Amino acid sequence: MATKNIAGVSVNVDDEGYLTDPSQWTREIATEIAKEENIELTDKHFEVLEFLRKEFETGAQLTIRKVGKSGIIDIKGLYDLFPGGPLKKSSRIAGIPKPTSCV
Amino acid sequence: MFNPLIQNKMNQKEEKPLKKVCIICAKGSIEDVYATLVMANGAVMEGIEAKVFFTFFGLDAITKKQMKKLHTGVVGNPAMRMPGGIPFPTLLGIIPGVEAGVSAMMKKQMENLDIPPVDEFLDMITAGGGEIYACKLATDMFKLKKEDLSEHVIDIITVGDFYAMAGGENTQIIFT
Numbered sequence: 001m002a003t004k005n006i007a008g009v010s011v012n013v014d015d016e017g018y019l020t021d022p023s024q025w026t027r028e029i030a031t032e033i034a035k036e037e038n039i040e041l042t043d044k045h046f047e048v049l050e051f052l053r054k055e056f057e058t059g060a061q062l063t064i065r066k067v068g069k070s071g072i073i074d075i076k077g078l079y080d081l082f083p084g085g086p087l088k089k090s091s092r093i094a095g096i097p098k099p100t101s102c103v
Numbered sequence: 104m105f106n107p108l109i110q111n112k113m114n115q116k117e118e119k120p121l122k123k124v125c126i127i128c129a130k131g132s133i134e135d136v137y138a139t140l141v142m143a144n145g146a147v148m149e150g151i152e153a154k155v156f157f158t159f160f161g162l163d164a165i166t167k168k169q170m171k172k173l174h175t176g177v178v179g180n181p182a183m184r185m186p187g188g189i190p191f192p193t194l195l196g197i198i199p200g201v202e203a204g205v206s207a208m209m210k211k212q213m214e215n216l217d218i219p220p221v222d223e224f225l226d227m228i229t230a231g232g233g234e235i236y237a238c239k240l241a242t243d244m245f246k247l248k249k250e251d252l253s254e255h256v257i258d259i260i261t262v263g264d265f266y267a268m269a270g271g272e273n274t275q276i277i278f279t
Contacts, residue, residue, distance in 0.1 A: 063217040064148065065227065076230040084150030086231070102145055103218055103227075 007032045018091070018098050022053065025095030033093045037082075041093070045081055047072050049094040056096040062087060063103045123152040123274040125265065130279075131160035133175040133209055138279040139164070140224045147231030155228070156265050157256075158238030162245060165237060165253045170221045174206040225255040236260050 001020060004013045007028040012020045017033070019025055030049060034041045041049075051070050055062055064087050068075040075086075082089040087099045124146045128139035139155060146153040163169040177183055177196030183205070185191050195201055210220070219227065225235060237252055237259045249259060269276055 061217065065217050065219055065223075068227070068230075074230070075227050079147075079231050085148065087148060101217070102141055103216075 014098075016092075016098060019095040020097070022056065022095050022097075025053070029095060030093050033095075037085075037089050037093065039082065039089070039093070042081075044073065044077075045093075048078065048081060048090055052090055052094040053096060056094075061101050062091065062096075062099045063101050065103060119273050121146075121151050121273050121275060123154070123269075123271055124277055125154045125156065125269040125274065126277045126279060127156045127158065127265075128161035128164060128279055129159045131163035131169070131173060133173045133206060135279060136161065136164040136173055136221065137213070137218070137224075140221065140228065141218070142277060142279065143233050144224065144228045144231070147228060147233045153228065153231075153233040154236065154265075154268050155233065156236050156238060156260075158241045159244075162237060162241055162247060162252075164221055165225070165235060165256050166247060166251055167253060168251070170253060173221065174202050175209055177202045177205050222253065225253055229255045236265065238262070238265075 001012050002014070003010050004017070005011075007026070009024070009026070009029065011024045011029065014020055017036075019029075027046065030046070031041055034045070039045070048067065051067065051072055052062060055066065060066070064075055064078060067073065067078050067087075067090075073081070078086045078090070082093075091097070091099050124142070126139050126143050128136060130136070139161070143153045143155045157165050163173060177191065178193050180191075180193075180196075183191040183196075214220075218224075229235065234257050235253070235255045237247070237256050239259050239261045242248070242252075242259050249256070252259075
């Protein structure tokens with residue numbers, strides 16, 4: 001397993017840069033990963049990230065539909081926050097594994 | 104997941120990522136329509152531009168009156184099985200209500216996997232920038248007008264218009 005230094009902390013990541021241990025995640029790490037994706041995080045981003053992390057903890061399969069029904073943001077808004085990869089980019093920034101669902 | 108086969112292929116010849124998919128849906132059964140919708144939605148979720156062209160019986164998927172009533176064929180479908188894996192006798196399929204029952208069951212199982220109904224799926228695809236079109240020839244044939252179609256349909260276009268949209272590097276046309 002590879003380790004990577006993000007925001008001054010050494011974290012475990014997979015080949016594609018997803019954190020393999022979500023408990024190592026911090027807001028600073030999120031900000032750094034987001035920068036790699038050219039995204040500047042706002043409070044709204046963090047609301048989505050927290051939602052994803054909470055859903056992931058319950059063992060739920062994450063989908064953009066679920067985020068769209070979360071009451072935090074609609075799907076269009078999710079695309080606006082994480083352009084070009086709403087679920088993959090948000091998951092990577094949220095410090096959870098790459099989503100495995102097809103929707 | 105790291106796949107050595109794919110990696111090896113990529114090393115041999117530099118592959119450029121897909122930029123655009125143009126997907127044609129010509130059939131109106133649940134499985135044909137969903138193949139199209141899943142692929143289109145999957146594309147926009149990966150940042151790939153998606154244009155979807157519905158034609159012939161595929162038009163049911165974007166026709167307001169029909170889009171909520173798609174069925175799967177239970178007659179002459181050799182892959183159809185009952186719960187538990189026993190082959191589904193074709194003769195059973197001709198009994199009124201069986202096709203509707205099987206279709207309802209399929210929709211329920213998809214809902215459990217968070218796969219939305221057709222209209223909501225179109226919402227998701229267009230929210231991601233995907234574009235939905237109807238075929239001019241087929242709408243003429245089925246006597247459908249723009250107002251009969253889902254509000255997500257951008258326009259009724261000819262096959263020539265469709266090909267004109269399919270230009271550009273790393274574009275693929277997919278016929279589901």
